[in-house]
Amino acid sequence: xxxxxRQDPVDPPYRYPEYRSTVLRAPREPLVALPPNALDIxxxxxxKGFVRDGESDLTAQGxxxxxxxxxxxxxxxxxxxxxxxxxxxxxxxxxxxxxxxxHPADVHEAPLDPNFHGVGRALTDDxxxxxxxxxxxxxxxxxxxxxAWRPQHIHFSLLGSAPVQRLVxxxxxxxxxxxxxxxxYNSVPDAAARLRMISTLALETGIEGIALGYRFDIVxxxxxxxxxxx
Amino acid sequence: MAAQRTPSQTxxxxxxEGLRWKDAEKVAFAETGQAIVLTGRVLxxxxxxxxxxxxxxWQLSPRGRAPAAAAGASRPHGFARVETAKxxxxxxxxLLPGGPAPFLDVAIFARGLLKPxxxxxxxxxxxxxxxxxxxxxxxxxxxxxxxxxLSAGDNAYRWDVRxxxxxxxxxxAA
Ligand SMILES: [Fe+2]
Numbered sequence: 001x002x003x004x005x006r007q008d009p010v011d012p013p014y015r016y017p018e019y020r021s022t023v024l025r026a027p028r029e030p031l032v033a034l035p036p037n038a039l040d041i042x043x044x045x046x047x048k049g050f051v052r053d054g055e056s057d058l059t060a061q062g063x064x065x066x067x068x069x070x071x072x073x074x075x076x077x078x079x080x081x082x083x084x085x086x087x088x089x090x091x092x093x094x095x096x097x098x099x100x101x102x103h104p105a106d107v108h109e110a111p112l113d114p115n116f117h118g119v120g121r122a123l124t125d126d127x128x129x130x131x132x133x134x135x136x137x138x139x140x141x142x143x144x145x146x147x148a149w150r151p152q153h154i155h156f157s158l159l160g161s162a163p164v165q166r167l168v169x170x171x172x173x174x175x176x177x178x179x180x181x182x183x184x185y186n187s188v189p190d191a192a193a194r195l196r197m198i199s200t201l202a203l204e205t206g207i208e209g210i211a212l213g214y215r216f217d218i219v220x221x222x223x224x225x226x227x228x229x230x
Numbered sequence: 231m232a233a234q235r236t237p238s239q240t241x242x243x244x245x246x247e248g249l250r251w252k253d254a255e256k257v258a259f260a261e262t263g264q265a266i267v268l269t270g271r272v273l274x275x276x277x278x279x280x281x282x283x284x285x286x287x288w289q290l291s292p293r294g295r296a297p298a299a300a301a302g303a304s305r306p307h308g309f310a311r312v313e314t315a316k317x318x319x320x321x322x323x324x325l326l327p328g329g330p331a332p333f334l335d336v337a338i339f340a341r342g343l344l345k346p347x348x349x350x351x352x353x354x355x356x357x358x359x360x361x362x363x364x365x366x367x368x369x370x371x372x373x374x375x376x377x378x379x380l381s382a383g384d385n386a387y388r389w390d391v392r393x394x395x396x397x398x399x400x401x402x403a404a
Contacts, residue, residue: 011238012344019240021342024275025393029373031403035364038402044288044306045299082233093248101244105282119248155242157249163288164404168339168346170239187344188237196236219233221404 012187019183020144040222042162046089046123056122058094058134062115068097068135072206073199075216076128077158079165084128085220091157092132094118099138108140133211139178151178151185158218165220172198173214238345243282245339246313254311256323258303263292263325266385268351271318272338275394279318283340286311287322287351294328310334331358333377338391348402351379351389373400 015026059066073092077085095101095118098110102117118137122130134154141149153170160166172179179185179198188194196219205213241249272280287310291297297308310322326332333352352359356378360369368374376399379389391399 010235014344014347016344019342019344021240022344023342024278025280025340025342026275027347027394027398027401028275029398029400031401032365032368034402038364041288041290041296043297043299044309045297046306047300047303050305078233080233080235091249093245095244103244103247105243117247155239155245155248157241157245163335163337166286166337166346167236167238168241169236170242184239184344187239193234193237196234197239218236221235 009190010188010193012189016183016187019187040162040164044159046087046159051089051121051123056120056130056132058116058118058120058132060133061117062113064115066096066113066116066135068113068116068138070133070211071136072131072133072211072213073154073171073216074129074131074202074205074213075199075218077124077130078128078217078219079161080219080222084124084126085161085165086124086126086128088124088128088161089121089159090124090130091121092119092134092154094134094137094154095140097135097138099140110138110140136173136212139176144183148181149178151176151182156218158220160220162222164222167218167220169197169218171216174198174201240341240344241284241339243341245284249284249311250313251305251311254305254309255321257287257289257310257325258300258305258307259291259325260298260300260307261291261293261295261325264385266324266326266353266387268322268324268334268353268379268387268389269382270320270351270379270389270391272314272320272340272391273318273393277395279314279316280340280393281314281316281318283314283318283320283338284311285314285320285322286337286339287324287334288337289324289334290327290329290332292325292328326353330354331362333362338393345404347393348404349391349399350377350402351387352377353379353387368400373398376400
């Protein structure tokens with residue numbers, strides 16, 4: 001079926017002209033269907049020791065604490081049946097509290113923070129939980145349209161338990177007025193689906209007197225694939 | 231209890247440090263096999279290089295099996311993750327997968343892609359690719375050539391990806 005005419009109820013379309021970079025990168029030809037389960041080979045399996053202790057604390061990677069509102073970000077990784085996706089890789093990257101990425105392509109004039117690289121990873125536990133310690137990222141301007149600013153967000157990459165579950169997304173913050181003008185956020189056609197990208201303030205997830213808490217659950221496509229026999 | 235899926239968003243231009251793995255361009259397996267190199271470029275609808283993409287590949291082992299859990303390995307088996315360079319080029323070292331029409335499952339992520347593009351790089355002759363039952367819907371189409379990597383010398387393959395327009399690569403519905 002042609003992606004230009006089909007509205008996916010969850011994911012954005014490839015072509016979304018309000019987000020200018022889609023215009024020359026979206027395919028024009030119809031997508032071709034593969035047989036069901038073609039992407040359902042379980043894996044890739046992250047080996048033991050791939051994620052080291054400390055990689056989930058983005059505030060402990062410099063010589064001292066980074067600037068910004070310290071926050072604990074925790075949530076569960078689930079499949080479409082609501083079951084936990086266990087021992088699965090969660091990777092995040094984000095701007096610092098001033099809205100600047102530790103990245104050579106980021107030319108925003110906001111200051112770098114020598115104590116913040118904005119990169120973390122974690123494995124989910126047996127209940128599907130992950131947990132990061134970080135600071136709240138700043139909003140930042142971009143050149144998509146006049147006065148364009150991205151809302152505060154954290155990028156997430158999830159391997160899931162099979163390629164059918166692979167997901168890259170962005171997590172937003174409740175009450176952010178920039179969400180209304182953000183074409184990336186608004187590229188998701190369904191309003192209820194958009195809201196699933198917004199974290200919730202969860203004070204008890206934080207640390208009293210030290211860090212705010214945010215909760216963000218992530219639901220991947222499909223159910224957990226059944227491992228193939230030998 | 232059913233749960234509703236979280237939508238996809240673009241990887242954006244700043245993913246590199248966050249998603250970089252050591253040696254992820256060299257695919258690891260528990261088996262031995264025929265070592266091959268796949269190189270290519272990613273081009274946009276204006277024919278310009280896509281210099282800020284990430285490509286992931288997933289494949290069967292040389293004996294045609296699902297990659298095993300990688301006990302004691304430094305990275306997952308059967309899986310590559312590479313960044314394109316400024317000129318849109320990428321390079322993957324792997325082992326030839328098993329089967330009559332071996333292929334790599336490819337996912338492309340980039341700024342301007344609100345969800346990944348899925349395609350396949352076949353490491354087989356075109357007539358074998360056309361005979362793959364998974365491609366029955368396009369078996370007679372001239373576009374099937376876009377899925378066939380070209381021989382580029384001993385154990386070397388060349389495969390370019392065109393996201394849009396003339397010679398547009400076949401992409402699959404997820
Ligand atoms: Fe960003």
